[in-house]
Amino acid sequence: MKKTYVTTVGTFLLGLTLNSCIQEEAPNAEADITACSLLPVDCLASNTIEVGLPYSDELNAYPIEIKVKEGTDLSSLAPTFELTPGATISPESGSIHDFSSPVRYTVTSEDRQWHRTYSVSVTEQTSTNIPTVYHFENVKTSGNYYVFYEQQGEHSLTWASGNGGYALAVSQAAAKDYPTTQDDNGWNGKCLKLVTRSTGSLGSLVGMPIAAGNLFIGQFDLTNALTAPLKATKFGIPFYSKPIRLTGYYKYKAGEQFFANGAYTDQKDVFDIYAFFFDNSNGTSMLDGSLPSNGYTHPDMVAVARIKDAHETDEWTSFSLNFDYDSFGKGIDAQKLAEGKYSLGIVMSSSKDGASFEGAPGSTLLIDEMELIFE
Known part of the structure; x- marks a missing residue:
C-alpha cells in the first residue's frame, strides 16, 4: 500500500515536471547552497560538510559548520560551493578567506529577486571535540521547531532530529507540538521530550503516517526525507x-494504539536509547536509520551500548548502558583514535520502530541529565 501511495505522488510530480518543460522556462527563483567542499581537502576532519542546517535566528543566517583537523591554519582557506542553477554567490566560490571568525556569504537567485545569507564557520576538531554531559536546557528556534544544543566550555554540540521532516507534513504546528521538543519538568530543570506524532493526511498519503520523536548526534538530510x-x-x-x-x-508512557502496516494493532510501543562506536577509516563517515533493522550491526562497528530493559514508568528512572566491545571482536587502534578515525553516535527515539513508521501516536519519552563516560 505504501508503494502505491508513493508511486501516485511520484506520478503527479512527474506530470507537473513534464508540463513545465513544455512551457518556456522561467529564471530560477532559488538561492541555495547545495554542496560545499574545502581546499585543501586533506585538512577536513570529516568526509561530509552539511549544508542543510536550519536557519539560525542568532546568526541571522543559514549556518554551515566545517570541521577541520587539529593544527589547520584557519587564516587561509578556500571553500567552494555548488548552487542552485543560475544562482550566484558573493564572496566568490573558491576565494581565500580568514576563517578565524565566521565568514558570511550571500547567494542570489537567477531571477535576482531572492537571496539567502549563509554564515560559514570553520573549527578545529580536537580530542575533546564535543560536550559529553547533556542537560537538554538549551534550545534555539528554527522555523516553528526547537533545535537542541549543548555548550561545555569551549566545545559545543548541535543535536539533530527529524523535526524538519515533520514540518513538511504539518507545517503549522507549534514548537511544543513537534515530535522533538522540550519539557519544563525534567529530573533537574528542563528536559528533552520525544513524542510519537501522527503526520496527518499528507503523511499517510506518502506512506509515512507517524513520526517518532528522535534526537541524535549526526545530521538530518531533508532532501531524502520523503524519498529515502x-x-x-x-x-x-x-x-x-x-x-x-x-x-x-x-x-x-506508551501511546494507546500501535500503528503498523496500515492499521492499528494490539502491539505495545517501546522506546529506544542506544549509542555506538565505529571505524570511519574505510570511508564510512556516518551510519543511517537502517541500523536498528540491521540488528544494530555494521561491518565497521566496534561497540554498541543499548537499553535492554526499556519500560513504562511515571517516575524518573536511571539508566546505565555499557559499550559492548566483545561482541565485535575489534580492538582500539591508539593511533587511529588519536587521528579521529573512529566515530560516535547517540540515538534516542520515542518509538523503537519509528524509522519504519511503526509506533503508537502519543508515546512520550522524557530524558534528562545524560552523560557519556569515556577513557
Whole structure:
C-alpha cells in the first residue's frame, strides 16, 4: 500500500515536471547552497560538510559548520560551493578567506529577486571535540521547531532530529507540538521530550503516517526525507576517546494504539536509547536509520551500548548502558583514535520502530541529565 501511495505522488510530480518543460522556462527563483567542499581537502576532519542546517535566528543566517583537523591554519582557506542553477554567490566560490571568525556569504537567485545569507564557520576538531554531559536546557528556534544544543566550555554540540521532516507534513504546528521538543519538568530543570506524532493526511498519503520523536548526534538530510527516509537520518561524529558507558534518567508512557502496516494493532510501543562506536577509516563517515533493522550491526562497528530493559514508568528512572566491545571482536587502534578515525553516535527515539513508521501516536519519552563516560 505504501508503494502505491508513493508511486501516485511520484506520478503527479512527474506530470507537473513534464508540463513545465513544455512551457518556456522561467529564471530560477532559488538561492541555495547545495554542496560545499574545502581546499585543501586533506585538512577536513570529516568526509561530509552539511549544508542543510536550519536557519539560525542568532546568526541571522543559514549556518554551515566545517570541521577541520587539529593544527589547520584557519587564516587561509578556500571553500567552494555548488548552487542552485543560475544562482550566484558573493564572496566568490573558491576565494581565500580568514576563517578565524565566521565568514558570511550571500547567494542570489537567477531571477535576482531572492537571496539567502549563509554564515560559514570553520573549527578545529580536537580530542575533546564535543560536550559529553547533556542537560537538554538549551534550545534555539528554527522555523516553528526547537533545535537542541549543548555548550561545555569551549566545545559545543548541535543535536539533530527529524523535526524538519515533520514540518513538511504539518507545517503549522507549534514548537511544543513537534515530535522533538522540550519539557519544563525534567529530573533537574528542563528536559528533552520525544513524542510519537501522527503526520496527518499528507503523511499517510506518502506512506509515512507517524513520526517518532528522535534526537541524535549526526545530521538530518531533508532532501531524502520523503524519498529515502532511512538515509535521511545520518548518525555519527569523529570522537577521539574510547566510550565506556552512557548514563541518564528517563520517563516513558506508551501511546494507546500501535500503528503498523496500515492499521492499528494490539502491539505495545517501546522506546529506544542506544549509542555506538565505529571505524570511519574505510570511508564510512556516518551510519543511517537502517541500523536498528540491521540488528544494530555494521561491518565497521566496534561497540554498541543499548537499553535492554526499556519500560513504562511515571517516575524518573536511571539508566546505565555499557559499550559492548566483545561482541565485535575489534580492538582500539591508539593511533587511529588519536587521528579521529573512529566515530560516535547517540540515538534516542520515542518509538523503537519509528524509522519504519511503526509506533503508537502519543508515546512520550522524557530524558534528562545524560552523560557519556569515556577513557
